[in-house]
Amino acid sequence: MLRIPCPYCGERDEAEFRYGGEVPGSIPQTDVGDQAWADYLFARDNPKGLVHERWCHSHGCGQWFNVVRDTVTHRIHAVYGAGEAPPVVDCSNESQADGGR
């Protein structure tokens, strides 16, 4: 069970939230070609370790926000608002410490 700190309502169970996937890069120009569009639409970093991702507190305030989470330990390192720059997170995360397994 993830306990996600909604920046508006405080910490709640994951069942109250909807997942929005990785925070994508910026939308490409229309004339940059299929490869750039495929990369934007479909390709993902899918990191083993820290990921910047979107969550929506759908059964609470209904607001979207961003979370920095470790995909190995599921520890949430930071929460920041939609459209804000991601905070700097200490990268000495646990997934390195336990060999990434």
Add this chain to the structure above:
Amino acid sequence: MRGYSFPALVGRALRGHRGWPKAWRSAEPERSYDVIVIGAGGHGLATAYYLAKNHGITNVAVLEKGWLGGGNTGRNTQVTRSNYFWPQSAAFFERSLKLYENLSRELNFNVMLSQRGILTLAHSHHEMEALRRWTNAIRINGIDSEVMTPSEIGKLVPLLNLDARFPVHGGFIQRRGGISRHDAVAWGYARAANALGVSIVQQCEVTGFDIADGRVAGVTTSRGSIAAEKVCICVAGHTSVLAAKAGFRVPITSMALQAMVSEPIKPCLDTVVLSPAIHAYVSQSDRGELVLGGGADGYNSYAQRGGIPLLEENLAALIELFPAFSRLRLMRQWAGIVDITPDTTPIMGLTPVKNLYLSGGWGTGGYKAIPAGGETMAHTVAHDAPHPLIADFGLDRFESGALIDEGAASGVAH
């Protein structure tokens, strides 16, 4: 390799089962190979086996960071079926089921295939219409599939509660579908590949690629550098991690898919029952345990454990369908990391790096594809061109837009 047979079994039994030779030999890494396959799961071992058997390439190493068959091959729920919707998927997965039907003989290793049928349920009139269309598509693809009425389902699965919270409106069955023993598939391919000269190296994690002028020349591992003319990635949930080491991104999201088994009970369920709408499926293993599963946890994860909320959701749905199971205790619960693609069709074939090949994106259904996956990837590696059966499964489909949106891939709704 000494063949397994009834006389051999009787002979060994009379001598107290002493002196059975090891099924396969664990090798130390050498300096170079013709082909390196990364990942000693079903797909990696099958690819190595067919490289040796069909293409005569025997100087092959299968590198495994953990132990043989210890990833998703040992964590899935053993379902084999070919009831897919689109013609490309149907042709590929039907080839796989046909290979499964002869696999025990092919490998001289009993994979315990039990074609007990896989029954998919519908819980509303509209869902039933969708299942009828799915059934027709399967039949047009030349694969067996039958619509069943609630009373026929009640006779086939007497324990099923047809008047559940979401009543059963009907369903369809692929009678050639079923289950097999997943460890046996890994061990059988390992043994057969090893007998043809393939080296299996465990505890050897690939940490990077040796790439020059856009062409792969080998890998770096936790046990030193190894040169190879060709490298094939078959690593289930860690496809993105290895692709990043080779310098390209893939359209894959890794998630935790959990499964669980109950305490063993007497035979009570002789088919696989699956409900897409309520997100649950169940079969009974030969040991008597009920093998239960459902959808994947709804967020990126590389932790090989599942979340409790989804476990509760799966079990609540299942107990509503099978009230008799409500008093059983769970013995084990676990998760595997599955790599899910946007269209739930695997990604197989060439990569942006020359001589580096990829078999990944198997999502929640790679087990059933092991024989055909190995056969087609071996062809692809040997000829440096995709096998016709997987020509449409390449990475380039995300640029061309020719996605194969296979909702039937997982069996349960995403």
